[in-house]
Amino acid sequence: MSVTAPHGFTAAGGTAGLKPSGRPDLAVVHNVGPRASAAAVYTSNRFPAAPVQVSREHTADGELRAVVLNSGGANACTGEAGLSAARTMAATVAEAIGLLEQQVAVCSTGLIGVELPLELVVPGIVEVTAALHPEGGQAAAEAIMTTDTMPKQSVVGGNGWVVGGMAKGAGMLAPGLATMLVVITTDAELEPAELDSHLRAATRVTFDRADSDGCMSTNDTVIAMANGASGIRPDPQTFGDALTAVCADLARQLIADAEGASHEIAITVAGAATEDQAVAGARTIARSNLFKCAVFGGDPNWGRVLSAIGTTDIAFEPSRVDVTFNDITVCRGGGIGEDRNLVDLSGRQVELLVELNAGDARATVLTNDLTYDYVKENAEYST
Amino acid sequence: MSVTAPHGFTAAGGTAGLKPSGRPDLAVVHNVGPRASAAAVYTSNRFPAAPVQVSREHTADGELRAVVLNSGGANACTGEAGLSAARTMAATVAEAIGLLEQQVAVCSTGLIGVELPLELVVPGIVEVTAALHPEGGQAAAEAIMTTDTMPKQSVVGGNGWVVGGMAKGAGMLAPGLATMLVVITTDAELEPAELDSHLRAATRVTFDRADSDGCMSTNDTVIAMANGASGIRPDPQTFGDALTAVCADLARQLIADAEGASHEIAITVAGAATEDQAVAGARTIARSNLFKCAVFGGDPNWGRVLSAIGTTDIAFEPSRVDVTFNDITVCRGGGIGEDRNLVDLSGRQVELLVELNAGDARATVLTNDLTYDYVKENAEYST
Structure with missing residues (x-):
């Protein structure tokens, strides 16, 4: 009630x-x-x-x-x-x-x-x-x-x-x-x-x-x-x-229940110098259309994750960053990690973990994937 | 050659x-x-x-x-x-x-x-x-x-x-x-x-x-x-x-030739206090997925234009902002202007003009609409 x-x-x-x-x-x-x-x-x-x-x-x-x-x-x-x-x-x-x-x-x-x-x-x-x-x-x-x-x-x-x-x-x-x-x-x-x-x-x-x-x-x-x-x-x-x-x-x-979404994505940035930096990093990833399209396509595209945080000025060494999709660390030390084919993104929930190894702070930002239905709903909303 | x-x-x-x-x-x-x-x-x-x-x-x-x-x-x-x-x-x-x-x-x-x-x-x-x-x-x-x-x-x-x-x-x-x-x-x-x-x-x-x-x-x-x-x-x-x-x-x-685009959008912010501010305003609009979906849908949604520049800190008075889509000023003084039905977005070229009335500087940022094909290309790129 x-x-x-x-x-x-x-x-x-x-x-x-x-x-x-x-x-x-x-x-x-x-x-x-x-x-x-x-x-x-x-x-x-x-x-x-x-x-x-x-x-x-x-x-x-x-x-x-x-x-x-x-x-x-x-x-x-x-x-x-x-x-x-x-x-x-x-x-x-x-x-x-x-x-x-x-x-x-x-x-x-x-x-x-x-x-x-x-x-x-x-x-x-x-x-x-x-x-x-x-x-x-x-x-x-x-x-x-x-x-x-x-x-x-x-x-x-x-x-x-x-x-x-x-x-x-x-x-x-x-x-x-x-x-x-x-x-x-x-x-x-x-x-x-x-x-x-x-x-x-x-x-x-x-x-x-x-x-x-x-x-x-x-x-x-x-x-x-x-x-x-x-x-x-x-x-x-x-x-x-x-x-x-x-x-x-x-x-x-x-x-x-976000418009047209097919995945709910929890982006956690860990090992950040401060909580604000963790939020800033996670938010930048959450706003990458390329990342969001990749998740829609079931693709654990860690290159797009690195590209996104690479545009920020938060503290990290590129060679120390790990990226994990649903428990599979596809990127280790800023380079190729476990086999991306091991990642299963067929479910609705996606857990993305970016470990910066630059501190003890962490934060999680929630977002969605970018889908045909998002475009459809927002192309037709007022017409 | x-x-x-x-x-x-x-x-x-x-x-x-x-x-x-x-x-x-x-x-x-x-x-x-x-x-x-x-x-x-x-x-x-x-x-x-x-x-x-x-x-x-x-x-x-x-x-x-x-x-x-x-x-x-x-x-x-x-x-x-x-x-x-x-x-x-x-x-x-x-x-x-x-x-x-x-x-x-x-x-x-x-x-x-x-x-x-x-x-x-x-x-x-x-x-x-x-x-x-x-x-x-x-x-x-x-x-x-x-x-x-x-x-x-x-x-x-x-x-x-x-x-x-x-x-x-x-x-x-x-x-x-x-x-x-x-x-x-x-x-x-x-x-x-x-x-x-x-x-x-x-x-x-x-x-x-x-x-x-x-x-x-x-x-x-x-x-x-x-x-x-x-x-x-x-x-x-x-x-x-x-x-x-x-x-x-x-x-x-x-x-x-941008991926999947159906419109080429030239966003001009005019009447800005500085050229940098004009660029910042135009870029913020260029990055609004809601705006880009609206253009894909042929909708001159000036509310989404104002929402976007409303998140910036560039100089302007909200009550003095005009928004013009392809020569039709659908928003005047931050409020309702000419009839939005007069705007024709059926062509590939879209000229968006945001007049801030806050100075003499202007800049144009080029972008695209957000389409099904953009999502498709970027969902399937690496898979």
């Missing part, structure tokens, strides 16, 4: 009519309280969508009572009309539930550069808020899907409290957030600053390391709300672990 | 048997003299192939008499054996023509991480050098093709002197050189330092701005040789223009 798994949250999903398919396109998550602690992380894209701009204002004070989300339109690059539309969405939710406009965050996803039809969205919000329910998490998770083939939800329990989350996003997944909308809820009791610090720590090692296609959206948003309904102040370490587990689970689901 | 268009150069192409297809795979270009001025630009990849390492040594003194090139194997990441093989190639040419080993540069292209079969290469070199001829440019250009569908050649005449060139490279085209092997010849009279300075200036605005798929090879090499056979010292400006024209022509041919 994802976002409604913790006490004191209701949710609902419905259909405002924004998608040609007629599928659900509108969701609301309501924090019934008692507390309203909130934290959020937004896209760093310099063309932030209108809902991102409005939500940033509304979460600035660390308090939030509700989030309204729509698929079927990103409301990005839509100027003053777009900002006004996003504010109207928040105000409509606020009026329907009895909140202030600034207590409501707004998230949108879909095509950039198209104005939202408020004549559909406003009545849709009225209808969806009327359906808010403690078991509405599933319907909300379904209503935010775009090219997702399945809803993404996760729940992790603590000592008397729970963390729940839902996410959407199947393309344009890149760091500094994977392109996604994520709402995380918990009935643990935390101050806004605590929640903010936990959220940033969790996203840094999860969503920020999911890099499906290197493209960063204008709408990325991760919102966390903590209402203290459990009456329990969690142990910080335990809560951080639970929140990170939910984020990691959702990030994994995002990559597993 | 490309590299043999200037006086005092001979060339030949032949078949050593490195390609399963049995197509030509070996070329030699011989500078008959009188002078031996040479300059070269190599990949900045930290895994430079053995031929790059050897050629770097051999061009360090600014003199060169011959270049031997093979397709059918990159001789990259092949360790000491690879270095030895590259030296053997140079030595074999030197012995056959009567030069010193260090007067011969070596270029290889093909799959990384596979040792070159010297038992084929050495007799092949003997055979090809025996065929060196003042009209052998075409055969040489054909012998260096890999996934290229046609040879790339260019000739520009000066005042009594000529610049000729040939190139190969159809994938892994990226900056800091597009992945390519290029040999440029001229019978103009230039000192090595002059030639070097002209070559760097020319590659900076041509090959360095051809970015097919963002991937940088281990083997990129551009070699220029000037033998002074015309007896004419060219006007520096005129020579620079001619050399740049040859490089631009070859770069355009590389992009036109």
